[in-house]
Amino acid sequence: MADLFGGIEAGGTKFVCAVGTGPDDIRSETRFPTTDPQDTIARAIAFFQYEAGSVPLAAIGIASFGPIDSHPGSPTWGHITSTPKSGWAQTDLASAVARALAVPIAFDTDVNGAALGEYRWGAAQCLETFVYLTVGTGIGGGAMVEGRLLHGLVHPEMGHMLIARREDDEYSGRCPFHGSCLEGLASGPALEERWGAKAESLDPDHPAWELEAHYLALGLANLICAISAQRIILGGGVMEQLQLFPLVRDKVRALLNGYIQAPAITEENDRFIVPPSLGSRAGVLGAIALAERSVGA
Ligand code: ADP
Numbered sequence: 001m002a003d004l005f006g007g008i009e010a011g012g013t014k015f016v017c018a019v020g021t022g023p024d025d026i027r028s029e030t031r032f033p034t035t036d037p038q039d040t041i042a043r044a045i046a047f048f049q050y051e052a053g054s055v056p057l058a059a060i061g062i063a064s065f066g067p068i069d070s071h072p073g074s075p076t077w078g079h080i081t082s083t084p085k086s087g088w089a090q091t092d093l094a095s096a097v098a099r100a101l102a103v104p105i106a107f108d109t110d111v112n113g114a115a116l117g118e119y120r121w122g123a124a125q126c127l128e129t130f131v132y133l134t135v136g137t138g139i140g141g142g143a144m145v146e147g148r149l150l151h152g153l154v155h156p157e158m159g160h161m162l163i164a165r166r167e168d169d170e171y172s173g174r175c176p177f178h179g180s181c182l183e184g185l186a187s188g189p190a191l192e193e194r195w196g197a198k199a200e201s202l203d204p205d206h207p208a209w210e211l212e213a214h215y216l217a218l219g220l221a222n223l224i225c226a227i228s229a230q231r232i233i234l235g236g237g238v239m240e241q242l243q244l245f246p247l248v249r250d251k252v253r254a255l256l257n258g259y260i261q262a263p264a265i266t267e268e269n270d271r272f273i274v275p276p277s278l279g280s281r282a283g284v285l286g287a288i289a290l291a292e293r294s295v296g297a
């Protein structure tokens with residue numbers, strides 16, 4: 001019988017827990033708001049103990065908001081580290097779950113989880129080097145490079161790439177560390193602060209989107225130059241504005257200015273910069289994919 005896995009999408013606003021083997025086989029699922037760490041983690045543990053049935057799990061994957069410590073062997077492995085989210089800094093998430101359930105845990109960033117889910121079942125199948133970037137309350141990116149999820153020194157922080165503020169933009173940016181980094185200029189809350197209205201309420205032909213596409217294209221051009229991504233998947237609430245996709249594609253092509261000679265960029269870039277394909281379960285499926293990969297299934 002095929003191994004069964006657990007997945008925890010640990011988000012800043014909600015947690016989603018599920019048991020299953022993939023998109024067509026989710027056996028049980030629950031979602032609840034992220035409150036304080038103690039109650040939230042206890043609820044996730046209780047789901048696997050009592051609600052999800054008695055079938056043993058081969059592993060549980062946790063795809064978490066961050067920053068996190070995902071380095072095996074580190075004394076603080078499994079912790080959410082320096083997050084500004086109130087009450088959650090230095091929270092032991094993964095080993096608390098491992099101790100309570102006695103199941104192997106795979107722990108990674110939410111965006112690496114999302115990248116792996118898209119690789120396994122979605123928009124990045126058969127690729128080896130690609131980026132998943134979410135543009136929502138924050139901006140964050142996960143990456144697979146030559147078949148391995150990218151971690152490095154800590155883990156990538158693509159939302160904090162430093163980019164130039166456009167001359168006609170009077171908004172100074174909202175990142176507490178950098179002001180006008182990519183996240184500071186182009187996250188959902190930055191759109192709201194700059195234009196004085198929630199991003200989802202701005203018309204599709206509002207000038208906000210041309211400027212947003214400009215900033216996202218700067219970030220993407222840097223990523224393409226740095227890791228030679230074969231595809232970039234753009235998710236998150238802000239990317240529900242589908243008119244952004246053609247704008248971003250055109251601006252990336254213009255910024256790279258013919259230098260990177262690849263048909264994916266110069267000719268076919270509607271398949272190069274794409275939306276995710278796993279939909280609302282992407283986060284928890286990514287977590288299940290982390291679990292599956294950790295046991296080499
Ligand atoms: P989170 O990043 O918290 O996981 P989301 O990816 O949904 O959640 O991002 C929330 C942000 O995206 C908010 O700033 C919100 O204003 C913005 N947003 C949500 N839906 C839309 C939409 N349809 N169009 C534009 N912006 C949106």
Ligand code: ZN
Pocket residue numbers: 159160175176177178179181182183184
């Ligand atoms: Zn920043």
